[in-house]
Amino acid sequence: MGTLRALVTALLLVAGVTLAGVAPAHAETHTVTVNLYRVVELSCDEGDGESCTNDYYPKFNIDNQGLFDGSDDYCCAHGKDFTTNWTRSATVDESHNQIDIHLELWDQDDLSGDDVIHWVKDRDYLDLKFDLFTCVFTGSGLTTQQGANLPTLAGQSEAGGADSARAYFSISTPHCKDVLEQTDSDGDGLMNGWETPTGGLDVDHDGTVDLALGQAPYDALPYRKDLFVEADHMRGFAPQTGALDDVVKAFAAAPVDPDPAAPGGFRGITLHAMPGEEVPAVHDVLFDSDGPGPQDDFNDLKHGNPQVRQPGACSGFFGTPADRSSANCVNILDAKRQAFRYMIFGDTYQEDPKSSGRAEWDATSPGGGPIGGNDFIVTLGGFSDTGIAKAGGRRDAEAATFMHELGHNLSLGHGGGDAVNCKPNYPSVMNHALQFSSRDSSRPLDYTSAFRGTAFGTPLDEAHLNENRGVYGTPANPSRNIVYGVAGKLRVAPATDGRIDWNGVNGDKEGDIPADINHIDSVGACKDASAGERLGGFDDWANIQYDPRLSTKFFTDGARPGLPDELDEKTVLAMTQQADLKVVKSADQAEAAGGDTVSYTVEVSDLGPGPASGVSLADTLPDGTRQERQVPDLAAGAVHTVAPKITYQVPCDTADGTVLTNRVTVTGHDAAGVPDPYVGDNTAQATTTVRAPVLTAATTATATVNAGEAVTYTLTYANTGGGAAANVTVTDTLPAGVYYSQALDTGAGPKPDAVTLNADGTRTLVWKPGQVPAASGEQKIVFTARPTLLATAGTTYQNKVSVSYRNAGGACDFAPVTGTATTTVTALPPSRTPLLATAWALRPDLRTAEVLARVQATDTRFDGADGSAPDGALSQREASAALTLPVTQPRTLRAELLATALNLGTRRINAGTAVDTLTLRRLRLDTVGDAVRYAQATLAEPPAVGNVVRYADSTLTLTEINSGVAERY
The missing domain is CATH 2.60.40.10 (Immunoglobulins)
Incomplete structure (x- = not known):
């Protein structure tokens, strides 16, 4: 019946139903045991002549069955803080549930009567009501935790007065022990039954307690959160005196479980950071995975390699030597694994030899499940003395790293609930910018908390930051600084100041600006730009994962993939660097x-x-x-x-x-x-x-013309560059057979600055525009020139233009730019009516300006024939002078040559017209053009005796052509 009632009670407790006040159908009896297991003296007043030795003893009254005076059985325990084993049991009838329990504590005096000790404020005694069914006790003078009607079955009094003490006790019945095994009243992952002085963990359920967490040296309490860490160390790396105490104090002051009667208003967390033993020194020990050697990884040190689990000879360094040498070592170590996390203060670890530590933390936990772990390591062996000093000294560095890595085991990331590092609104020791006090010497060794105003609820939107308000709406307690980045540089500012210059420009009054405020070049994890993030704060203390058994990924102590990277010495030194x-x-x-x-x-x-x-x-x-x-x-x-x-x-x-x-x-x-x-x-x-000049050049020409007619050439050039051009020179080279003179040039201009007839018959025309401004428009030069009348149909002439230039400063000459254009000669059918020289002398009317220009383009020897200076154009006077009846050579041949040119220019014959006479045949001249060129060559020779025949032949052939007897059409 008792076992069934215990099961029903447990189920009702889980469902939130209380059995208080419900009478059973048939009353049963229960054995109620009260254990007063610890007394802490707060103050003493023994009276005159007697020292404060305070010899204590208890008095019990259970179920009003009479006050039991323990002065004979239990006297006299004494000391400021002492453990006892004062136990009193009574059999009670459940029909008058709830059960009254009365407790007193007395001080035995030698010179006067014994004094009652104040256990509660303004009262001497502790009176409780204990419910046999719910296993809940209530009563005035209890702490807030017990006043919440939780089935802890253990508690402590709140004392006051001049002669006072605080008492720690438990109340139990056989069936309530079952309830304790299913209840974790304080939410620390440890069942109430494990934390009571009369209980403990029985992992193999053989009735023997394997780990008594409620007893010394652990002294866990079921109504105050307890965390257990075994802290071993490698040879030479034992933590500094006080390092673990600093972390213990930080947890003791944790703002969890509000309690107005407790110092600071919170019950806090009891961190049992228990110094362990020395383990072998392993340089670059593996942490993330197992190594091939017998003692080269963390798991080897923790459990041994090979792992031995035999009574009296369990391997590894987890647990104490006494635990491992016990005949019950397998169960003891299994029990400790349920409650303890394990860490080593070591040298370095292989995955990151320069890192300060490593811890189990699972950022990829599916569905946001448990992400903490149960193992971590602190490795400051890779830090130099300078690095340790910059981290705040070895004690501070060890304490901060211990708390940081433990924080990962407790589910905290570098951003609290995420892995986003260096968030200004996350002033936690988990934040790499604040793990050490390097840049904020006043930063407390602490996690964040909504109670302390450091768990900022509204994210900081890096795309829309307001510089007119601080990070926290209400002042943090204690006041805090923030660490943030401005253009990658670390800055420290008061967290609750009215203004924060997030971007480092335009002061601190901008209302909506973007800034990458968690980008800090000196912090390795934050050196990459990450603009536009929404940076959320986090309440660390309210989100701790107490239970080390929750993360099945890490509880098995196998491989540890994907762990977060940690601070190294390089980052610590960079954060404290003094020269920017x-x-x-x-x-x-x-x-x-x-x-x-x-x-x-x-x-x-x-x-x-x-x-x-x-x-x-x-x-x-x-x-x-x-x-x-x-x-x-x-x-x-x-x-x-x-x-x-x-x-x-x-x-x-x-x-x-x-x-x-x-x-x-x-x-x-x-x-x-x-x-x-x-x-x-x-x-x-x-x-x-x-800025350089960039010139372009091009030329166009009349595509087709008859021999002797004007060809129009258009030269274009432009400066498309950003710099002015200097010494610009435009050079046009007319091919041999194309004649140019300014006198005959009918183009729009400008006229060339120089014209040169070259030895090969080509002509060079030069213009010198000089300066051409940058990005100038297209410039044009338009001129005309004429192909010789001796050009036959199909003859092509290629004109070439070149523009040379320098830059405005004159230091650089550039390669000339060029352009080409081609003209093809066409031919009209000849009229076949050539005239003799004498006829041409009598017919100036036929010698039009156009005809004379064609002749000039073919042969310039007649220009100036009247004794005038040659001007590049053939005039009537010059033509008449050349046609005057000659009496001697070379005048006779010159007159015939001019007549032939006039016949060609008036299209009476063409240069390609075939000719045939005995003389022409003998001279092997087949066309009019052949005969003209032969005559021109003859005139280049003096009419001396040796050339008499040649002159005669040349004159005869032209006379035959001009008379029309030589042509063969």
């Missing part, structure tokens, strides 16, 4: 031309707060060459201008619009030799845009 270098660079020319020399001004400054040493800069010129300069040591706030200045000459072949970038990087360290981590302003650049 900055470099700026400027160029003396925003725009430059080829051949110019650009000078750069470089200024190096130390933003402090300490001096900078070993400062050097590397300057990379636009062509990739590198110059290095040493800079003197700089005091905080000092500025050094590099001299002599760095210069760069712009190459002439640099394309227009090219941006020449000169980059400079400065490096250095502070007095401790720590490099500057804030490299965002350690580089600078100056740019200069090259």
Whole structure:
């Protein structure tokens, strides 16, 4: 019946139903045991002549069965804080449930009567009501926790007065012990039955307690949260005195379980950080996985390799030597695994030898399930003395790292509920920016809490930040600073100040600005930009995962993949670095031309707060060459201008619009030799845009003309570049057989500045426009020239234009730009009516200006025949003078040659007209053009005796052509 009632009671408790006041159908009896197991003396007043030895004894009254005086049986325990084994039992009838329990504590005096000790405020005695069915006791003078009607079956009194003490006791019945095994009143993951002085863990259910957490040395309480950590250490790495105590105090002051009667208003957490034993020193021990050796990983040290589980000989270092040598060691260690987390203060671990520690934490836990663990390691062996000092000293560094890694086991990430690091609104020791007191010496060793105002509810939206308010709406308790980043540089500011300059520009009054406030270059985990995040605060203390058994992933002590990376010495040194270098660079020319020399001004400054040493800069010129300069040591706030200045000459072949970038990087360290981590302003650049002339050239020509007719040439050029062109020269080369003279040029101009007849028969026309502004419009030159009448149908002439130029400064000559155009000669059918020279002399009317121009383009020897200066055009007077009846050579041949040219120019014959006479056959001349060229060659010779026959033959052939007897159509 008793077992069934216990089961029903447990189920009702789970369902939230109380059995108080419900009478059973048949009354049963129960054995109620009261155990007064600890007394803490608060104050004593023994009276005159007697020292405060305080020899204590109890008095009990259970179910009003009479006051039992323990002065004979239990006297006399004494001390400031002592454990007892004062137990009293009574058999009670459940028909008059609830059961009255009365407790007294007395001090035995030698010189006067014994004094009653005040156990509760303003009262001497403790009177309780104990419910046999719910296993709940109530009564005035109890702590708030017991006043909440929780089935803890254990409690403590709240004392007051001059002669006072606090008592710790438990109340139990056989069936209530079953209830205790199913109830965790304080929510610490430990069942009430494990934490009572008369209970404990019986992992194999053989009736023997394997781990008595409610007894010394553990002294767990079922109404106050308890956490257990076994802290072993490698040889040479025992924690500093006080390091664990600092963490214990931080947990004791935790703002959990509000209790107005408790110091600080909260019951806090009892962290049993129990110093263990020395384990072998393993440099670079494996933590994330098992190694091949017998003692090279964390699991080897914890459980042994091979693991031995035999009575009296359990392996590893988990538990105490006495635990492992006990005949019951298997059950003892299994029981400890239910309650204890295990850690080692070690040297370094292999996965990250420079890291401060490592802990089990599962960021990938499905469905947001348990993410904590039960193992961690603190490894400061990779830190130098300087690094330890920068972390606040070895004691502080060990305490902070212990609490940080334990926080991961308790489910906390680097952002509380997530892995987002360096959040300004997360001032927890879990935040890498605040794990050590490196940059905020006043930061407490603490997690965040809504009770303390540090669990900010509204996320900080990096896309819309308001600088007119602090991080917390109400002041944090205690007041706190925040650590955040401005353009990657670490900043510290009061958390509740009315204004925070999030972006470092325009003061601290902007109402809606973007800023990447958790980007801090000196913190390894926060050195990458992460703009636009919503950064949420978190209540660490309210979200701790107390139960180490919840995470099945880690409770098995196997591999530990995907653990978070931790702080290393490099980051600690970087966060405390004292010399912040900055470099700026400027160029003396925003725009430059080829051949110019650009000078750069470089200024190096130390933003402090300490001096900078070993400062050097590397300057990379636009062509990739590198110059290095040493800079003197700089005091905080000092500025050094590099001299002599760095210069760069712009190459002439640099394309227009090219941006020449000169980059400079400065490096250095502070007095401790720590490099500057804030490299965002350690580089600078100056740019200069090259403005160069870019000329284009093109030419067009009349596509087809008859021989001797004017061809119109259009030359175009333009400067499409950003720089002015100087010494611009336009050169047009007319092919041999094409005649140009300014007198015959009917184009729109301008006229060339120079015309040169070259030895190969080509003509060079030159224009010198000089300066051509940048981005100028298209410029035109239009002129005419004429192909010779001797050109036969299908003859092609290619005209070439070339534009040469320099830049405005004259330092650079550029390759000329060119263009070509082609003209093809066509032919009209001849009229077949050639005239003799004498006829042409009599018919000036037939010698039109156009015909004379065609003749001039074919042969210039007649220009100036009247004794005038040649001017590039054939006039009537000049033609008449050449046709005057000649009497001697070479005048006769010249007259015939002019007549032939006039016949060609008036299309009476063509250059390609076939001719045949005995003389022409003998001279092997087949066309009119052949005969004309032979005559021109003859006239190049003097009419001396040796050339008489040649002159006669040339004159005869032309006379035969002009008379029409030689042509063969």
